[in-house]
Amino acid sequence: MNKNLKIVMSGGGTGGHIFPAIAIADEIKKRFPTAEFLFIGANGKMEMEKVPQSGYKIVGLNIAGFDRGNLLKNINLPFKVMSSLMKAKKAIKEFKPDFAVGTGGFASGPALFTASRLGVPIFVQEQNSLAGKTNIFLSKKAKAVFTAYPNMEKFFHGTKTFFLGNPIRKNIITDLTDSKQAKEKLGLNPDKLTILSVGGSLGSRTLNNGWKENLEEINHKGYQLIWQTGKTDFKDLSSSIQHSESIQIKEFISDMALAYSAADIIVSRAGAIAISELAMAKKPVLLVPFPFASEDHQTKNAMTLVEKNAAKMVKDIEMKEKFLPTLLEICENENLRKEMSANLEFFAKPKATEEIVTEILKTLKISS
Known part of the structure; x- marks a missing residue:
């Protein structure tokens, strides 16, 4: 398993979700050069451009968030969620990942929820001091949550929480x-x-x-x-x-x-x-x-x-x-x-990316 690790990464909508996901993937790749990655993003969002530019394959889901400003726009939301769950399930079943990491954003909800339903271990990285609803929901099934601020356990009851910082540009x-x-x-x-x-x-x-x-x-x-x-x-x-x-x-x-x-x-x-x-x-x-x-x-x-x-x-x-x-x-x-x-x-957490990856590998008993 160690030689050919397969990892699903999901996060997007803003650079704040995308770049940590790419940084984590880069660190895993450094330790396991033959590792394969599948990113799952949201169609029309910046991850669909930034992830391929970083050399990774991405699948886009037709997903959007709840629009509080224009309630009529939410009519199609249940269909978008259903189609996203189906597409995520198909992609994950075909890819057969060893684990999945979510960094927040619309797509990480269906991607990581589906992964956990399929028995794939999932991990969550939360960048903000106020945890996002998607990450709070996903944390219930997560092996661990990695945060950039202390005392975040209050959002993630019962899940192992590590204050390790945000992955940033090297x-x-x-x-x-x-x-x-x-x-x-x-x-x-x-x-x-x-x-x-x-x-x-x-x-x-x-x-x-x-x-x-x-x-x-x-x-x-x-x-x-x-x-x-x-x-x-x-x-x-x-x-x-x-x-x-x-x-x-x-x-x-x-x-x-x-x-x-x-x-x-x-x-x-x-x-x-x-x-x-x-x-x-x-x-x-x-x-x-x-x-x-x-x-x-x-x-x-x-x-x-x-x-x-x-x-x-x-x-x-x-x-x-x-x-x-x-x-x-x-x-x-x-x-x-x-x-x-x-x-x-x-x-200041200069080793955030390395420590997040080390903790994932430790939890899953994977030696690099």
């Missing part, structure tokens, strides 16, 4: 460098306090507006800003704002490790994988959670850090009153910055 762990060198490499003054703002690949309108309104004050204070605008606002912002050596406006940052290294303070949304990367960077962070994430889980993620004094938080609706004062409080207090960095270390 280069974030390996390529972090000295702050002054990183600033010089980016053409910034190595002696000036530098703020990095990241709002995801599409960007954050809230963060972009926050910077637009307060850029004069940032300039006046002599701070440097690396501002990742995202695709949506980049054209408007780069043409309407005067570029200077101290304000760098970028649509996208390809070398995140370099940007994290250069930063003295980071302003970010509070997605699970973003927070896991920020914890690795160990830089003081101001979180502005995306309020429309399902069940407002970004606010819950942020609060977990705030409660340990590892981050400050400003809500979307508080941006006008609180963004600049909170940011300046961090910028102007070096002791606070040192304390926040030290407290962030609790959430």
